[in-house]
Amino acid sequence: MTAPVHEIGRIWDVSQRIGAATPLWPGEPPVEVTRHAAIGPECPVNIGAVSMPMHTGTHADAPLHYADGAVSSADCDLRPYIGRCVLIDVTKAGMRVEMSDCDWGAIEGHTRVILRTYARFPHDHWVSDFKAIAPDVIARLGKQGVHLIGVDAPSLDPQTSKTMDAHHAVLAADMRILEGLVLDDITPGEYDLTALPLKIEGADASPVRAILREVS
Numbered sequence: 001m002t003a004p005v006h007e008i009g010r011i012w013d014v015s016q017r018i019g020a021a022t023p024l025w026p027g028e029p030p031v032e033v034t035r036h037a038a039i040g041p042e043c044p045v046n047i048g049a050v051s052m053p054m055h056t057g058t059h060a061d062a063p064l065h066y067a068d069g070a071v072s073s074a075d076c077d078l079r080p081y082i083g084r085c086v087l088i089d090v091t092k093a094g095m096r097v098e099m100s101d102c103d104w105g106a107i108e109g110h111t112r113v114i115l116r117t118y119a120r121f122p123h124d125h126w127v128s129d130f131k132a133i134a135p136d137v138i139a140r141l142g143k144q145g146v147h148l149i150g151v152d153a154p155s156l157d158p159q160t161s162k163t164m165d166a167h168h169a170v171l172a173a174d175m176r177i178l179e180g181l182v183l184d185d186i187t188p189g190e191y192d193l194t195a196l197p198l199k200i201e202g203a204d205a206s207p208v209r210a211i212l213r214e215v216s
Helices: 135-143 165-172
Strands: 011-013 032-037 047-051 059-061 082-089 112-116 148-151 176-179 189-194 205-207 211-214
Touching: 135 165, 165 176
Parallel strands: 082 112, 112 148, 148 176
Antiparallel strands: 011 211, 032 047, 059 176, 059 205, 082 189, 189 211
């Protein structure tokens, strides 16, 4: 008997393309993709290698990133990174997304929340004055049962932060973080999210291939 075919519906790839031109946090080593074997008379395959910072492009912060002794990417529970989410447009916020910028009615009842802060994602250059997320926004999300927050910005905290207040609010609420999502032309609303971190031992973050799928 032939197994039934299940349609997965429309999907949106919300991941950055990783390469030499990918904008990186200032001071991080460059992305390098190299090939150390090539198809030829003595070799039947192409074989390459990649070197890049763990926070390259679209990535999942592991708790180890902001708390010594916390779990690494290899040990993160995968459940927060898979399932129903809600996308909220906060592009009109100022330099920081505050409580008044969030549609709390739309967020109510959701355990994964994605915030769109860019009108258009800056694929070809680093933006240092990206919108950060206020710690009290994180705290309220945690109180409402949210266990994953995603943003298109490279961090929840400002580039110059030394205290990482938003990240520590995430730690207090035992939430997980996705950063660097590409949300151009994605309509606010409900989606099914998949964005799995790689099982890298000792890693404080991991690049992910993040997708949104239309809710059936």
